[in-house]
Amino acid sequence: MNQNQTTRLIIVAVGGQGNLLASRVIGEAALASNVPVRMSEIHGMAQRGGVVESAIVFGNAESTIISDGEADILVGFEPLETLRALNKCNPQTLVITNLSPLSPATVSAGKSVYPGLKEIQRLIREKTAKLIAFDAAALAKEAGSVLSVNMVLVGAMIQTGVLPLTAESVKEIIRTKTKERFVDVNLAAFELGFSKADASS
Amino acid sequence: MTHKLLTDGPGEKMMLLGNEAIARGAVEAGVAFASTYPGTPSSEISLNLFQISKQTDLYFEYSTNEKVALEVSAAAANAGVRAMCIMKHVGVNVAADVLMTLAYIGVKGGLVILTADDPFMFSSQNEQDNRYYAKLSGLPMLEPSSVAEAKEMVPRAFDLSEKLGEPVLLRTTTRINHSTGIVSFGQVQTPQTRGDFTKDPFNYVCVPAVSRKLHVRLLENMDRAEELAAASEFNFVEGDGTWGVICNGVSYSYVADAVQDLDIGDRTRVLRIGFSHPVPGSLIKDFLKACDKVLVVEEGEPYMEEAVKAFAQEAGLTLPVRGKDKDLFSRLYEFDPALVRGAMARFFGVPYSPPVTPDLSDLPELPQRPPNLCAGCSHRATYYAVKKAAEGSDTIYPSDIGCYTLGFLPPLSMADFVVCMGASVGAACGFSKVTDKKVVAFIGDSTFFHSGMAGLVNAVFNNHNFTLVILDNSTTAMTGHQPHPGVDMTDMNMDGYGRVSIEAVVRAIGAPHVTVIKPFKVKKSIEAVREALEFKGVSVIISREACTLYAKSLNRLNSRAFYVSDKCRHDRGCLDDLGCPAFYLRNEQVMIDPDLCVGCAVCAQLCPENAILPLKA
Ligand code: SF4
Ligand code: SF4
Secondary structure, rough: OOEEEEEOEEEEEEEOOOOOHHHHHHHHHHHHHOOOEEEOOOOHHHHHOOOEEEEEEEOOOOOOOOOOOOOEEEEEEHHHHHHHHHOOOOOOEEEEEEEOOOOOHHOOOOOOOOOHHHHHHHHHHHOOOOOEOOOOOHHHHHHHHHHHHHHHHHHHHHOOOOOOOHHHHHHHHHHHHHHHHHHHHHHHHHHHHHHHHHHHO | OOOHOOOOOOEEEEEEEEEHHHHHHHHHHHOOEEEEOOHHHHHHHHHHHHHHHOOOEEEEEEEEOHHHEEEHHHHHHHHOOOOEEEEEEEHHHHHHHHHHHHHHHHOOOOEEEEEEOOOOOOOOOOOOHHHHHHHHOOOOOEOOHHHHHHHHHHHHHHHHHHHOOOOOOEEEEEHHEEEEEEEOOOOOOOOOOOOOOOOOOOHOOOOOHHHHHHHHHHHHHHHHHHHHHHOOOOOOOOOOOOOOEEEEEOHHHHHHHHHHHHHOOEEEEEEEEEEEEOOOOHHHHHHHOOOOOEEOOOOOHHHHHHHHHHHHHHHHOOOEEOOOOOEEOEEEOOHHHHHHHHHHHHOOOOOOOOOOOOOOOOOOOOOOOOOOOOOHHHHHHHHHHHHHOOOOOOEEEEEEHHHHHHHHHOOOOOOOEOOOHHHHHHHHHHHHOOOOOEEOOOOOOOOHOOOOOOHHHHHHHHHEEEEEEEEEEOOOOOOOEOOOOOOHHHHHHOOOOOOOOOOHHHHHOOEEEEEEEOOOHHHHHHHHHHHHHHHHEEEEEEEEEEOOHHHHHOOOOOOOEEOOOOOOOOOOOOHHHHHOOOEEEEEEEEEEEEOOOOOHHHHHHOOOOOOOEEOOO
């Protein structure tokens, strides 16, 4: 892992899925590991159930946002949103997605159609280097709380080795910087996501 | 636990949000006084100072609007204490009346006014470029390019303010406020919390004779400020090539990356402007003389570009200076690294291949996911009641700024005209006068205090004919649940506050028809709204129910989820008229997601089959 090389990570999620905590854990782990890191995220109106995006840039760069086509790794907390964010990818991008869908209001109301999960995966696979896809919500439940989807996906993205961070450094941040009563669930979720990505690769 | 931004450890490094970094900068500057009206993207600065004020001598207040906030801070600063006033870009419009003449009066203690601009309008109604407020008022302006620099700039802004005896504008954009970076802590200055005011009417009372003299002083201060800007470490040059780039704010980070990526460091000369008003003429002219051509990289309006071109003319220089141009940069939205890299490559004639994006033409049409009112949001219930009560009549719904604005989308479709804070009431006056439609205006509780009250006084005085619905959910929800004058602060375990009753205000204004409804009582609410709509004159409905998300965060929500039983006849009124996000369809059958439903029971009351029932506990 060359710390001066720039690595660009995009996380997309639906407001309320805990993407802000996921990016904070990753950022804190980078700080603790002396890896230069910058991030940006959208607060405010989008958090009322809209799409939220965090950009995290590791290494030698000043920018805190990531242009279209320039993500090295895209992590989607929701399959439709992963697909929608494909403009951030290029043929070398690694994509990780949760396969458990959250229906947008128009779909719930029967006014539009949610694309098929198989079709979503096919499209992502066709346009990027690699896709790791699994039901992160199920793993989160297994870890003890559906709210830990974010930590399942953090585990998966660390396993791929694309980010300049070790699993231990991230776990240490989960232990020391996430809410005490959730630490065990969060760590379990991290491990489940990590093993799942391992098995998928 | 001590607030993390109060850590006394010079040299310590922390990951901070831009807004936290700015709050830390204020702590390091020894700020003693802060006032604000919350607004994204500035809200977390205030939130942190609010928390800090509970642990220190800092005086902090949520003022009723930005104009009041600036008046409050301006007086504190003129009594000699360091004060900070925080607002979003459009808030400065509200405070502009104070700002323009405060520039004449100046300050004794440092006053920093933070304006958080929002290019791309992530959470705003426009993307105005507030650098023009510096130009309009004659006040100095600083603009950071990174989170770390944002913290550094705050104490320097206070020093500058005291040196010049003028307020200083600190301008950020969303990408500074909401970026996170590593910040290294400096020394904390002990605030001076008590001040005094010495009478000096010929410098403080802005009657024409005094103002004529004060304007002269302001112009002298601007000259001094320009000299300081020319020598400022915030205006620096990098590189010694002949390809010139002049940039500010976040654009500087994109320029710095582009110089690296295009490998043109040996040919470029970059002038980063961080002290941006007054634009330092001597510095710009010297820079231009060393360049063959110059590209101005700035989001928003061509503020620097126009100044640079004027300075080039003064210096008799004819080199090409470009910026806003259909082949280079737009006045619209935000920039990003690839956009700046591409424009620089084109302008300087460097070979460059843009990033490869996948061909997405074969993607199916993806359902949109706009932000939505929460499940069980009281606004949805109020909208439903008004919609039912107004059924059959032609309506216009002026609305206002807050979570409730989200009700403009189908299926609610309950906002027809939204301009700025407080405008729903004034707009209702105009619409009701010249049209024959029934006008029903909506305004939130916090927005009513901010700038809706004056509109209501106008309506009563001029005898207008419309219904005003005040959505009272006991908090400023959109920006993260800040208090407002109608909130019972003991609910938040805070003493020492008064409380202003919206109902008492409305009655005192003399609105002839006032009703208070509980929107979760559907039938009663519809009846009350119907009566208000029939009333000729100004009728006011106060719809009172706590914000669900806020109630949940205070553990005050007694939620018991509902489910759709087999009595359902697929009438779908619940989906089509109410559209609570807890509903979904499975095999054409309406279902309720028990994890989302908060049990407001509104859907249960409108179901004609009584098919929606609470889950057994
Ligand atoms: S935060 Fe409160 S006011 Fe805003 S949408 Fe949610 S429940 Fe409604
Ligand atoms: S009771 Fe009905 S309207 Fe209320 S939150 Fe639950 S599903 Fe939504």
